[in-house]
Amino acid sequence: MTNEQILAACRSNWEYRGVGEAAVREMLDELSAHLEDAEAAGRTGEDVVGPDVRTFAAAWARERAPFARRALRTAAMACFMVGCLLLFSFLLRWTVRLTVTADHLAFWAAIGAATVAWELRRGGIRLHQGWLLSFVVGLPVALLVRWLVGKGELFTLPLWAVPVVLLPSLPYVVSDARARRNAKADARRPRCGTVEIPGMTLLSFGTPRGVRASQEGEPAVLPSGAVMTVRSEVRAPVPAASAA
Incomplete structure (x- = not known):
């Protein structure tokens, strides 16, 4: 890998x-x-x-x-995914009451299981890979369940079920959004330090684990890709105090 x-x-x-x-x-x-x-x-x-x-x-x-805190967050984020899926289904059918059948339930369950297995092994899944999973995994499972069970109605869900399912995940969603916003702000914030040596100024740019420095006349490459040339600073000596 x-x-x-x-x-x-x-x-x-x-x-x-x-x-x-x-x-x-x-x-x-x-x-x-x-x-x-x-x-x-x-x-x-x-x-x-x-x-x-x-x-x-x-x-x-x-x-x-600890496991308890991680399990609570995982359950809440699972509710978030289910809530988004329900909202998408309501909007797709443009209805206030959603009829859930066995083949539809098996379709989304198969895609979800295949997606989790893929991402745990290979990381994030791309859009075309998601569509491929839908046709290769979800569709055959849905057709098989329809052939075995039929297209009978399991239950119906009202539209207000969506916010109820989404509610447990809201604190974690807000926390994650805040963390992403802070990370973007930190990435835009320049990080540099200056060390002065007699006759020369040494400027260091970079992150704490990778600092790039430049001496006089040599270009310094910043993490953003910009190039800066360091020039020396020569200061006049301070006159000594005259004796009384």
Whole structure:
């Protein structure tokens, strides 16, 4: 696996195991630094995470947060996904009462199970891969269930069921949105430090784990890609105080 695939798989595992967005970003930054250090030393990503990335991600998730808190968050985010799916179904059929049948339930359950299995192993799933899962996994399961059970109605759901299902996830959704907003603000904030040496100014740019410096006349490359040239600063000596 490449470093990008390892990071994507770890992110999916941590999200499904109930680790919050802010903690996930911190863990990804730390893991990315370890992977870059290993690559610079001539080692692979498997030397850092081991042969099974899911085992590695699960062990780190257990150290990051207790099981009860992670399980509560996972259940709440599952309610969020179900609520969004219900809202999409209501809008698609443009109705205030949704009829749920066995084949429709099996269709979405199969897609959900296949998506979780894929993301736990390979990371996030792309749009075309989602459509492929729908036709390869969801559609055959739905047709099989319709052939075995029929197209009978299981139950109906009113429109007000959507906000009821979404309600438990709202605190976590707001918290994750705030964490993403703070992360974007931190990414836009410049990070630099200045160290003055007699006859020369040394400017350092970068992150705490990767600092790039430049001496006089040499271009310094900022994380954003901009280039800055450092010029020396020579200050006149301070005259000594005359004796009384």
